[in-house]
Amino acid sequence: MDGKVEVQFSLQAGRRTIDASARVPTGRVPLVQIIPVIHGIASALAQAGIEDVQEEGKTVSCRAGCGACCRQAVPVTEAEAQYLAALVESLPAAHQEEVRERFREAIGRVEAAGFGHKMRNLGDYGEDERFRICLDYFHLGVACPFLEDESCSIHPYRPAICREYSVTSPAALCANCNPDEIERVPIYARPTRALAGMLSEAEPADAFMLPHMNLIYALEWAEGHLPEEPRSTGPELLRRFLERLSNSVGANEPQAPAPRK
Ligand code: SF4
Numbered sequence: 001m002d003g004k005v006e007v008q009f010s011l012q013a014g015r016r017t018i019d020a021s022a023r024v025p026t027g028r029v030p031l032v033q034i035i036p037v038i039h040g041i042a043s044a045l046a047q048a049g050i051e052d053v054q055e056e057g058k059t060v061s062c063r064a065g066c067g068a069c070c071r072q073a074v075p076v077t078e079a080e081a082q083y084l085a086a087l088v089e090s091l092p093a094a095h096q097e098e099v100r101e102r103f104r105e106a107i108g109r110v111e112a113a114g115f116g117h118k119m120r121n122l123g124d125y126g127e128d129e130r131f132r133i134c135l136d137y138f139h140l141g142v143a144c145p146f147l148e149d150e151s152c153s154i155h156p157y158r159p160a161i162c163r164e165y166s167v168t169s170p171a172a173l174c175a176n177c178n179p180d181e182i183e184r185v186p187i188y189a190r191p192t193r194a195l196a197g198m199l200s201e202a203e204p205a206d207a208f209m210l211p212h213m214n215l216i217y218a219l220e221w222a223e224g225h226l227p228e229e230p231r232s233t234g235p236e237l238l239r240r241f242l243e244r245l246s247n248s249v250g251a252n253e254p255q256a257p258a259p260r261k
Pocket of ligand 1: 067070071074114144145146147148151152153154155158162
């Protein structure tokens with residue numbers, strides 16, 4: 001007995017139905033506890049899109065060693081910030097310090113460029129202004145602190161938004177942040193948006209906001225915020241996530257890559 005229960009569910013991904021199951025804690029837990037399950041769902045949805053473009057004869061350009069998109073602003077949810085902080089905490093001391101130093105450097109570069117306040121408070125701005133701020137961030141060329149040798153050093157544990165983004169267009173277009181020419185692989189639901197609404201009391205239809213925290217602030221944020229008081233069991237959290245996911249945009253909405261990854 002590991003205090004978990006298996007929950008079976010189906011995901012609709014375009015014309016595919018994905019039958020899935022996940023083991024989640026039986027008791028009340030904070031949202032961070034089911035992040036691995038949510039990340040698995042994000043990967044399954046992404047894979048459905050990849051198989052669809054492959055059936056059309058296209059090739060996905062994303063591969064290890066290409067960090068072209070990893071200099072964009074990376075929106076992460078609060079629960080993912082806690083998850084990433086725990087992940088960093090679990091690294092061997094020397095590696096952990098390297099990663100922490102990259103986080104500090106990234107924050108320092110944004111501060112030095114004079115828009116740290118804006119980046120920390122993206123939620124205070126409307127969508128157009130957020131886009132401009134994130135474009136400024138992109139033009140700074142700050143690599144994600146988890147990027148090592150142009151590869152994701154936490155690939156199995158990367159945030160949902162990173163799983164949602166893959167392309168069939170050349171990597172150079174991602175590197176130049178050219179939204180008009182980038183050809184995205186379809187993602188048939190938006191796990192990051194669904195997750196962002198999870199701690200909200202709003203009805204699912206009102207809860208599709210993108211999280212306003214950029215990944216570079218995840219460790220700092222998590223240091224000052226303990227996981228929320230658990231009020232829901234693992235199956236309840238998963239059910240609420242799936243409910244939000246099912247309404248979280250049905251197709252490959254056009255995206256400007258800088259703020260939305
Ligand atoms: S977490 Fe990994 S995939 Fe996501 S932006 Fe950072 S290095 Fe890239």
